[in-house]
Amino acid sequence: MKRFSQKHLLGIKNLTREDIELVFETADNFKAIINRPIKKVPSLRDVTIANIFFENSTRTRISFELAQKRLSADVINFSASSSSVSKGETLIDTVKNILSMKVDMVVMRHPAPGASLFLAKHINAQIINAGDGTHEHPTQAILDAYSIREKLGSVKGKKVVIVGDITHSRVALSNIFCLQKLGAQVMVCGPTTLIPKHITSLGVKVEHNLMKALQWCDVANMLRIQLERQEIKYFPSLREYSMLFGLDKQKLQQLNKEIVIMHPGPINRGVEITSDVADSTHSIILDQVENGVATRMAIMYLLAGNIQK
Amino acid sequence: MLGFDIQAQLKKEQMSSKVILEKKQFDITIDRLCIELIEKHGIFKNSAIIGLQPRGTYLSRRIYSRIKQLIGEAEIPYGELDIAFYRDDFRRGNEQILPSSMNINFTVADKNIVLVDDVLYTGRTIRSALDALTDFGRPAKVELLVLVDRKFSRHLPIQPDYTGLAVDTRANDKVHVEWKEKNKQDVIHIVTQN
Numbered sequence: 485m486k487r488f489s490q491k492h493l494l495g496i497k498n499l500t501r502e503d504i505e506l507v508f509e510t511a512d513n514f515k516a517i518i519n520r521p522i523k524k525v526p527s528l529r530d531v532t533i534a535n536i537f538f539e540n541s542t543r544t545r546i547s548f549e550l551a552q553k554r555l556s557a558d559v560i561n562f563s564a565s566s567s568s569v570s571k572g573e574t575l576i577d578t579v580k581n582i583l584s585m586k587v588d589m590v591v592m593r594h595p596a597p598g599a600s601l602f603l604a605k606h607i608n609a610q611i612i613n614a615g616d617g618t619h620e621h622p623t624q625a626i627l628d629a630y631s632i633r634e635k636l637g638s639v640k641g642k643k644v645v646i647v648g649d650i651t652h653s654r655v656a657l658s659n660i661f662c663l664q665k666l667g668a669q670v671m672v673c674g675p676t677t678l679i680p681k682h683i684t685s686l687g688v689k690v691e692h693n694l695m696k697a698l699q700w701c702d703v704a705n706m707l708r709i710q711l712e713r714q715e716i717k718y719f720p721s722l723r724e725y726s727m728l729f730g731l732d733k734q735k736l737q738q739l740n741k742e743i744v745i746m747h748p749g750p751i752n753r754g755v756e757i758t759s760d761v762a763d764s765t766h767s768i769i770l771d772q773v774e775n776g777v778a779t780r781m782a783i784m785y786l787l788a789g790n791i792q793k
Numbered sequence: 794m795l796g797f798d799i800q801a802q803l804k805k806e807q808m809s810s811k812v813i814l815e816k817k818q819f820d821i822t823i824d825r826l827c828i829e830l831i832e833k834h835g836i837f838k839n840s841a842i843i844g845l846q847p848r849g850t851y852l853s854r855r856i857y858s859r860i861k862q863l864i865g866e867a868e869i870p871y872g873e874l875d876i877a878f879y880r881d882d883f884r885r886g887n888e889q890i891l892p893s894s895m896n897i898n899f900t901v902a903d904k905n906i907v908l909v910d911d912v913l914y915t916g917r918t919i920r921s922a923l924d925a926l927t928d929f930g931r932p933a934k935v936e937l938l939v940l941v942d943r944k945f946s947r948h949l950p951i952q953p954d955y956t957g958l959a960v961d962t963r964a965n966d967k968v969h970v971e972w973k974e975k976n977k978q979d980v981i982h983i984v985t986q987n
Contacts, residue, residue: 487889506891513875513892522928525878785878789889 488786492604492611495620496661504665508630510782511775518554518777528557531788533589534582537614538564538575541593543749543773544614544623548591551780557788560587575599576606583609588791589784592616610787618652618713623783624748625658627776629666631768632703634775635744640667645697647673647729648707648756651680652714655707655748660686673697674729677718694729698739705746706731706756722755732758736766744768808984810969813941814958815980822957823852826938827859829955830907839933840905841870845922846877846893849910851972852940856909870904872897879921902930907955911970913939916951941968941981 489503496504517525533552537545545561552559562582579590589610592600597619604611615621633639644663650656650672663670664687671689672679679690691697698704709725719725731745745757745767753759762769814822834840837860844853850873857871877892908922919937926932940957946964960983962968967984 486891510892513877513895516895517878520929524928526924527878527883530884786889789884791884 488790490787491790492600492613493622493783493787494600494604494611494613496622496625496658496665497620499622499662499665501665501667504626504629504662507626507779507782507786508633510786511630511778514554514781514785515775515778518774518781524554524556526556527785528552528555528788531555531588531791532558532560532586533591533784534560534562534587535614536562536579536582536590536592538592538594538599539615541614543776544593544621547773547776548612548614548623548780551777551784554777555781555784557589557784560585575603579603579607583607589787610791612783612787615654617654618657619654620658620661621654621748622658622662623776623780624655625662626783627772627779628655628659628705628746628748629662629668630779631746631772631775632663632668632744634771635768636702639663642668642703643671643701644668644703644705645671645673645691645701646705646707647694647697647731649678649709649714649718650674650683650707651678651718652710653707655705659705660688664688671697671700675719675725694731695735695738698731698735698743701743703744703746704731705748707748708750708752708756726755730754730756730758731761733760733764736761736764742766746772749773808986810982810984813960813981813983815978819979819981822940823855823859826940826955826957827856827863830856830860830938831864833936834905834907836864836867837869838867839903840907841872841899841901842907842909843872843874843897843926845908845910845918846873846875846895848912848970849908851970851974852911853909854974855972856938870899872899874908874922874925876918876921876925879925881917881921897929900930901926901932903933905934905936906932907936907938909938911939912941912943912968913937913951913953914943914946914968916947916949919951920949940970943968 486506488506489500535548549559587609591612591614593614595617597617599616600611600613613620613622629639636642646656646659660670671691672683673691673694747757747769751762842853842857844850873896875893875895877890880890883890936954938955939953942953942956942959943962944959965986969982971978971980973979
């Protein structure tokens, strides 16, 4: 009998290929459910989930909350700005207080890499990492790979280029792990300053010329420039960045093939991707958002099956 | 538990098995169920057949194609329902409950639905199926067809409308239905712990 191997979802690194495929198969069922008139199932009606966000989020947070509600779980939302964290409470104290109200699962986003691992070691609830600093963002990687599988039939053997700020991107790291486990080839592309020095040790190709990268790939995942994580300037100007690494219609037309365009959101239109490309038929950006709900439902369903009663 | 050498397994676990239905008799029983359905639903003008995943679908597919042969006209609405997300034992057993595919491409509202499953035992599967079904709409009527009814074992007030075979069993007996499509033969065993 197939079974999800993990108690927590801290990162893609700990997952097996079988785990990811199990999430995909389960997500197929949930996708059918969220497209019918009654979009709800009672599976998690005795599970309480706390969404704890120490960083801003729109998509991930709404997506998680919607997924939880579609599974009939009870949901508590908590964000750092409106809480006692601003009064000086520590992470463990905050979470322990929430857990003493009998919470079974915690979805957490935190600016510090490793925050979710730390929490998993110290508290007795299931943790889902919704992004920890520049480390991992596993649910994003799973929904990205699921969207590629949906669009191209399979992930295996596909060539995916991740373009942009690789150094500060948790999406990039999780995507690299996830795509490689599923048998895809991965390339990263961006200015030298935004690509970590030893990234090749993960088995990815590196390219600094966007046109060459696009010629090589089947799928281009355009990342946002994370100005909020950059304390120093990594490139001369946004305008120069967008000329060299931004995706526009002209560059796409120079290719003699069609590629799939992805973006984890939020989009900075005109910087990493122009509006006409983001809204074109090549783009599966909105499919990614829809698949986010189905894949997160699958992840929480599978994890909840591992809760000891 | 399907798809393995049942005799070898039985020997190992010190169990004995008894065949209660096979070959010609098996086909006759399914034919009779189809005739009963046609008697009640005619050409299925406002009725539909829904098999329960995973094991009820062998029976429902068989019934669907036999009825089409018998009445020879009209498209009968046919679907398969998965109840994994509606089960009441989620997180109570050791096995993870994984979903099977679901496929209902017609409106359930105001139709007469015949739910089809292979073995009726505690009735909990059927309760879950009723919940799952009503999430697709409000049927005019729901009926239940089972191949084997294990009598006196219900946990819920649920009874079949069409029964292939009713049997008395003890609580630790198991009823196995094998299908040509999967196990190369149509046969029903009762497996008893010695």
